[in-house]
Amino acid sequence: MKISLVIHGPEVIDSGEAKIVLEKLSLLGEVKAELGGTMGKTAVLDAGLENVIDTTRHLKPSACIEFFFETSDLICLLNRGKTLETGRIFGSKVASRLKNPEKKPLIQIESPGCSFGRLIPLNKRAENCIEILSRTLGIPAEKPLDFCNPVSIETCSKTGKTRIIREISGVLPGENIFVNGIVIGKALSLKIRIISENGFITAIEGGEIKEHGLEKLHNYEKRDPIDLSGAWIKSGDIRRSSSLLPAARNDNFSARKSISLSGSGTGKVVLIDHAAEKSYELAAGAELAVTVGDDTTAIAGDILYRLGIPIIGITDGDCDNVVCKTKALQGSIILKLAPGSDDIVGRRIKQELLKGQNSAVFENLPAFREEVLKLAEPFIEAVFEY
Numbered sequence: 001m002k003i004s005l006v007i008h009g010p011e012v013i014d015s016g017e018a019k020i021v022l023e024k025l026s027l028l029g030e031v032k033a034e035l036g037g038t039m040g041k042t043a044v045l046d047a048g049l050e051n052v053i054d055t056t057r058h059l060k061p062s063a064c065i066e067f068f069f070e071t072s073d074l075i076c077l078l079n080r081g082k083t084l085e086t087g088r089i090f091g092s093k094v095a096s097r098l099k100n101p102e103k104k105p106l107i108q109i110e111s112p113g114c115s116f117g118r119l120i121p122l123n124k125r126a127e128n129c130i131e132i133l134s135r136t137l138g139i140p141a142e143k144p145l146d147f148c149n150p151v152s153i154e155t156c157s158k159t160g161k162t163r164i165i166r167e168i169s170g171v172l173p174g175e176n177i178f179v180n181g182i183v184i185g186k187a188l189s190l191k192i193r194i195i196s197e198n199g200f201i202t203a204i205e206g207g208e209i210k211e212h213g214l215e216k217l218h219n220y221e222k223r224d225p226i227d228l229s230g231a232w233i234k235s236g237d238i239r240r241s242s243s244l245l246p247a248a249r250n251d252n253f254s255a256r257k258s259i260s261l262s263g264s265g266t267g268k269v270v271l272i273d274h275a276a277e278k279s280y281e282l283a284a285g286a287e288l289a290v291t292v293g294d295d296t297t298a299i300a301g302d303i304l305y306r307l308g309i310p311i312i313g314i315t316d317g318d319c320d321n322v323v324c325k326t327k328a329l330q331g332s333i334i335l336k337l338a339p340g341s342d343d344i345v346g347r348r349i350k351q352e353l354l355k356g357q358n359s360a361v362f363e364n365l366p367a368f369r370e371e372v373l374k375l376a377e378p379f380i381e382a383v384f385e386y
Contacts, residue, residue, distance in 0.1 A: 001028055001029030001030070001073045001074060002029060002030050002032075002072045002073045002074075003025050003028060003029050003030065003031045003032070003072060003073065003075075003076065004031075004032050004033075004034070004068035004071070004072040004074070004075045005022065005025060005031060005032070005033040005034070005075075005076050005078055006033075006036045006061050006064040006065055006068065006075065006076070006077050006078065007033060007035050007036060007040060007053060008035075008037055008040070008061050008077065008090070009039070009040050009079060009080060010040045010042060010043035011043075011080040012078055012080035012111075012112075013040055013043035013044055013046075013047050013049070014046070014047070015080060015113055016047075017078075017111075017112050017113040018047075018053070019047065019049065019052075020113070021076075021078055021109060021137065024136055025076070025136070025137075028132070028133075028136055029073070032054070032068075033053045034053065034054040034055075034057065034064050035053055035054065035055045036059060036063075036064040036065075036077075037058075037060065037061065039277060040055075041055045041303075042302065042306060045306045046306075055280075058280070060097075060232075061077060061094045062094050062095075062098055065094070066098060066099065068104075069103040069104050072104060073104065073105075074104065074107070074129050074133075075104055075105070075106050075107075076106075076108070076109050077091060077094060077107070077108045077109065077122065078108075078109045078112075079091065079108065079109070079110055079111070080111045080113075080114070081110065081111060081170065082170060082172070082236070083116070083170070084110065084111065084118060085169075085170065086169070087110040087111055087118075087120075088110070088120060089170050091120050093150060094122070095122040096149055101122070101123045102123050102124060102125055104125065105123070105125040105126045105128055105129045106121075106122040106123045106125070107119055107120065107122060107126045107129065107130055107133060108120040108121075108122050109137065112137060112139055117139050117140075118139060118140060118141070118142050119133060119134055119137070119139050119141040119142065120142050120144075121141070121142070121143070122144075123144075124144065126144070127144075150166060150167040150169070151164065151165070151166050151229045161197045162197070162198055163195065163196070163197050164195070164196045164197075164227075164228040164229050165194070165195050166193065166195075166196075166228050166231075166233065167192070168192040168193070168194065168233060169191060169192075170235070171187045171189075171190060171191070171192050171206075172187065172190070172235070173187050173188055173189060173190065174186065174187065175187045175235045175236045176236065177204065177207055177233070177235050178232075178233065178234040178235070179217055179228075179231050179232070179233055180217065180231050180277075181232065181277035181278070182213050182216050182217045182274055183213045183295065184201060184204070184213040185204045185208055185209045185210050185213065186207055187206065187235060188206055188207050188208060189206035189207070191206050192205065192207050193206060194228060194233070196226070196228040198225065199225020199226055199227065199228075200218060200223070200225055200226075201217070201218075201226075212318070216274045220343070232277075265287065265364070265365040265366065266287075266361070266362065266363045266364065266365065267286070267287025267361065267362065268287055268288075268359055268361050269288045269289070269290065269354070269359060269360055269362055269365070269368060270282050270283055270289045270290070270358065270359040271289075271292070271346075271349065271350055271358045271359065272289055272290070272291045272300045273291075273292040273293070273296070273346050273350070273358075274292060274293045275296065276293075276295065276296040276298075276300045276303070277299075279299070279300040279303045279304060280303065280307075282359075283300075283303075283304055283307065283309055286309055286359070287309065288309065288311070288312065288365055288368070289304055289309055289310075289312075290311070290312045290314065290346075290349055290372065291312070291313045292314045292342055292343065292346030292349075293314070293315065293342055293343075293346075294315040294316065294318055294342070297311065297313035297315050297334060301313060301327065301329075301332065304328075304329065305327045305328055305329045308329060309329060310328070310331040310332040310386075311328055311329070311332045311334075312332070312335070312369060312372055313328070313332065313333070313334035313335060314335055314342045314345050314346050314376070315334060315335065315336055315342055316336070316337045316338065316339050316340060316341050316342040316379075317336065317339055318340075318342070328386045329386065331386065332385075332386040333383060333384065333385050333386070334383070334384040334386075335372075335373075335376055335382075335383055336380070336381045336382040336384070337376060337380055337381060338379045338381060341379040344379070345375065345376045345379060349372060349375060352375065353368065353371055353372065353375070
């Protein structure tokens with residue numbers, strides 16, 4: 001039997017559950033594993049599973065499943081939700097996005113290391129495999145879910161505006177709400193509805209809007225619309241867990257490549273501006289990254305630490321605390337600027353130093369750093385060197 005495992009999120013990797021599931025599934029046949037989403041890649045590296053779990057394609061879980069429908073006999077979706085209910089909701093949403101959900105047996109392996117762990121059939125064809133999978137993994141099976149579409153679209157007869165309503169379940173009060181990697185608000189209740197009109201978010205029912213986050217999301221004065229129905233939406237922290245592996249492995253990451261910005265050097269510089277979830281793609285081939293935003297600097301710096309890429313972080317104290325216990329590579333510097341000025345400096349770096357692009361090659365990286373410091377000097381309150 002050819003089995004494909006789509007792994008979602010860092011938590012199921014950090015807990016060690018992914019490795020155990022892979023070992024048990026291999027008893028049933030040939031297993032291929034791929035990461036669905038982006039943020040779990042850091043956990044894969046921490047766990048030393050980069051040669052076991054494919055992290056190269058950065059596809060959504062539903063896209064991974066559709067790809068495996070063409071090559072596999074059984075597809076499993078591995079997840080570790082905050083609760084069993086949030087896990088069920090996640091599986092339901094993924095299945096609802098599939099173009100042909102009955103093509104091959106599809107089973108969700110939800111929180112296998114928890115007391116509430118379950119196997120959840122995500123289509124009718126799963127009934128043919130779920131019993132043997134239950135015995136192999138030692139996890140009880142549930143009945144198939146009723147799938148619901150969390151998105152509703154309507155057109156106002158008076159204004160002609162297209163209104164999209166996206167329901168977000170499994171949210172806890174106080175959690176940050178992300179749209180395409182940017183915090184746009186905070187939850188005040190267990191059920192959230194995000195509303196957009198003609199591509200612009202106008203309200204969060206059950207939560208409060210962070211206006212500065214919406215500015216970032218819609219690209220400030222450019223006012224770029226988004227497709228709320230297909231947007232990546234998440235609540236809570238980017239990574240709720242930490243790797244259970246010895247700290248020595250994490251400490252060895254910095255030995256892969258360490259560039260001192262005090263010496264001479266040439267190479268590619270990339271700009272990561274409020275897009276931490278795209279750090280792996282944006283930083284490909286880079287020797288140095290400029291990160292704009294407090295949370296972006298924390299997340300991207302932690303990711304790029306593992307890749308041996310130092311950063312110049314542009315922050316101003318507007319932190320949503322979406323991640324903890326982060327690191328930055330030796331040779332990195334973090335600039336703490338006056339409140340509200342990180343975006344200003346970030347835009348100037350892009351326009352004046354990167355010539356309007358998101359990356360450029362420089363002959364002298366230390367000289368580039370000095371140019372950044374000079375440009376940011378009127379706003380700098382503190383400089384932290386690593």
